[in-house]
Amino acid sequence: MAMDPSEVEFLAEKEHVNIIPNFSQDTIFLISGDIGPFSAGLPVSVPLWLAVNLKQRQKCRVVPPDWMNLEVLQEKKQAEMDSRFFTEMPSPFYIEITQLLLQCATDDIPRADEIRTLIKDIWDLRIAKLRSSIDVFIKSEESHAKLNFLTLMEINTVREFLTKGLNHMHQLRSNLTGSGATQSSQFL
Amino acid sequence: MGEELNVSDILQGGNGVNEEDDDDDDEEAMTAPEVLQKLEEAWMNEKFSPELLPVKSNLVECMLAQINAMETNIENAKKADLRISIHRMEIDRIRFVVSSYLRHRLAKIEKFTSHVLQEEEKRRDTDAPLLSDAELEFAKGYEANLKSHLASTALRHMPTNAATFNDKEMAVLPDLNSYVFLRVNETTENVLVEEATVDVGEEIMDFEKGDQHIMMYKPISSLVESGAVSLI
Numbered sequence: 198m199a200m201d202p203s204e205v206e207f208l209a210e211k212e213h214v215n216i217i218p219n220f221s222q223d224t225i226f227l228i229s230g231d232i233g234p235f236s237a238g239l240p241v242s243v244p245l246w247l248a249v250n251l252k253q254r255q256k257c258r259v260v261p262p263d264w265m266n267l268e269v270l271q272e273k274k275q276a277e278m279d280s281r282f283f284t285e286m287p288s289p290f291y292i293e294i295t296q297l298l299l300q301c302a303t304d305d306i307p308r309a310d311e312i313r314t315l316i317k318d319i320w321d322l323r324i325a326k327l328r329s330s331i332d333v334f335i336k337s338e339e340s341h342a343k344l345n346f347l348t349l350m351e352i353n354t355v356r357e358f359l360t361k362g363l364n365h366m367h368q369l370r371s372n373l374t375g376s377g378a379t380q381s382s383q384f385l
Numbered sequence: 386m387g388e389e390l391n392v393s394d395i396l397q398g399g400n401g402v403n404e405e406d407d408d409d410d411d412e413e414a415m416t417a418p419e420v421l422q423k424l425e426e427a428w429m430n431e432k433f434s435p436e437l438l439p440v441k442s443n444l445v446e447c448m449l450a451q452i453n454a455m456e457t458n459i460e461n462a463k464k465a466d467l468r469i470s471i472h473r474m475e476i477d478r479i480r481f482v483v484s485s486y487l488r489h490r491l492a493k494i495e496k497f498t499s500h501v502l503q504e505e506e507k508r509r510d511t512d513a514p515l516l517s518d519a520e521l522e523f524a525k526g527y528e529a530n531l532k533s534h535l536a537s538t539a540l541r542h543m544p545t546n547a548a549t550f551n552d553k554e555m556a557v558l559p560d561l562n563s564y565v566f567l568r569v570n571e572t573t574e575n576v577l578v579e580e581a582t583v584d585v586g587e588e589i590m591d592f593e594k595g596d597q598h599i600m601m602y603k604p605i606s607s608l609v610e611s612g613a614v615s616l617i
Contacts, residue, residue, distance in 0.1 A: 198432050198489075207481070208425075225468050227475050228451050230418040246478065247471060256467075340579045340588070341600030344566070349617060352566055352597075359599070363564040367601070 199357055205350050209293035210246035215260035217241075218251065245297060252301050259302040264288065265295065267308055270315040277322045283346040292320055292350050323351060331359060335366070420447045421479065426615050428486040433566070433616035434609060435602050436559035437493045437501055439513040440520065448483055452476050494520060497559055498528045499552035528552075561603040569596045571613040577604050 211229070222235040232243050240260055243251070251257040264270070264287030276284050288294055295316045303309045327347070334342050344352065415423070424444040431438055455476060459469050494501055494516070502524055505515045516524060532550060540548045569592040578600055579588040592598070592614065608614045 200432065207478075210478075220467070222467060225471060227472070228417045228448075228455065228479060229421050229475060246474065250471075250474060341590075341598055344597040344599055345595075347597060352617065356566065360564040360566075363599075364560070364562070367562055367564075 200353050202350065202353060205290075205353050206293045206297070208349065209290035210244060210249075210297070212245050212288065212290050212294060213242045214245055214248050214262060214294070214298070215240045215242050216248050216251060216257040217260060218257045220256055245294065249297055249301050252305075259298060259305040261298065261306045262288065262294065264291070265298070265306065265312060267311055267315065270312065270319070274315060274319050274322070277319055277326075283323060283326065283344075285346045286319075286348055289348050290350070291348065292316065320351075323347075324354065327351060327355060331355060335362070338370075340367075417447075417451055420444055420451075421482075424448055424486065425482055426612075428482050428489075430609055430616045431486055431489045431493075434606075435561060435563040435565075436606070437490065437497065437504075437515060438610065439515050440490070440517045442517045445483055445486070445517075448479055452479060490520065491523070493559075494524050495527060497557055498524055498531065499556035500558055502528060503553075503556070561606065562601050564599055565602045565605075566597065566599050566617045567605060567609075567614045568617050569594055569598075569614050573608060573613050576608070579604070 217238060217240050218235045219237050220235060221237050222233055224231050224233040229244070232247070233241060235241055248257065248259055252259055264273075269287065273284070273287065295312065298306060299309055299313055306312060330342075424441065427438070427441045427444060455472055459472055462469055501515065505521060505524075508515060532552075535550055540550060572594045573592045575589050576592050577587060577589055592608075597617065602609075605614055609616060
């Protein structure tokens with residue numbers, strides 16, 4: 198089953214970020230959990246979807262997440278280059294959060310352009326790594342692989358191709374061993 | 386919740402609402418955020434699992450009840466209140482999850498109709514029915530329509546020896562050997578990841594909480610049902 202990148206973004210929008218509201222408001226009792234109380238000028242944690250909306254309505258400033266600064270990201274990029282494996286990202290939704298915040302709150306993020314480039318570099322490094330590991334995985338003819346620290350958006354870029362490819366390989370292999378009669382809907 | 390509540394009273398107790406479902410004794414009381422979380426997991430599992438999973442009617446009903454209560458409260462609130470638009474947005478998000486979940490199920494019911502009905506027959510009286518009542522009705526209607534369509538367009542023109550439709554033999558089955566991505570929620574030891582075949586022996590490994598894997602669905606299908614792993 199395919200997953201649209203916008204659905205991954207939808208999941209990312211549940212992550213919390215800090216905002217500094219310019220209004221005051223008692224606690225709001227959302228179904229997904231209480232947020233607030235809001236006092237003008239004081240940081241408060243809200244889900245990303247709300248932060249984006251309030252920012253668009255000019256009701257808040259966004260406080261960039263701790264990891265969204267050049268130093269941390271430089272280090273992260275270096276670590277990613279030095280490691281053969283995937284390193285743990287500061288947020289499982291780093292690419293979506295960066296994308297959304299840089300789109301709607303550029304003015305709240307210091308050196309936004311450089312951050313954008315760094316995140317893109319890290320993404321590119323990881324996707325290149327992902328491609329070469331898939332190559333190794335397929336050639337090894339293993340039946341499973343561990344994918345720790347891969348983020349959902351990264352998984353999603355190879356989901357269709359990889360699962361379909363593996364399904365076909367499995368089918369071909371089981372035809373070889375003569376146990377392929379059980380898959381009736383494989384190619385439907 | 387009373388009728389004259391204004392927004393500041395909206396769901397004052399809303400997040401502590403117990404899941405009021407008398408028929409489910411094994412279901413512990415959950416808060417609304419927990420129910421939503423569970424529903425979102427069920428949504429992802431349903432999206433990625435090759436087979437139809439047992440329906441989570443209680444989660445769906447609980448969320449719909451929450452949405453309805455919230456909508457009633459919004460209607461009674463002052464129009465200018467900032468909170469109204471925020472509550473509306475949240476309702477839209479939840480409604481998206483609920484409808485996407487139900488749509489994925491309907492798509493599978495249409496694809497595997499006979500198989501789903503046969504499975505449902507086997508477990509109708511157990512604790513975890515595969516289909517909700519509405520889905521069961523839909524599946525039966527769909528099957529009847531499909532059969533009469535096939536009969537009137539094709540089968541009646543066939544020679545008598547080929548003019549019957551055997552749904553046991555013709556049923557489209559989900560491919561349980563499909564590869565899926567999963568995340569481990571509870572550390573589980575000794576998971577059989579590959580059944581023994583002619584040329585390879587069985588393969589067993591331990592799942593640690595937080596691990597992510599890609600592998601075939603079949604060996605871990607029971608872990609999806611128990612919640613020990615989530616499909617991603």
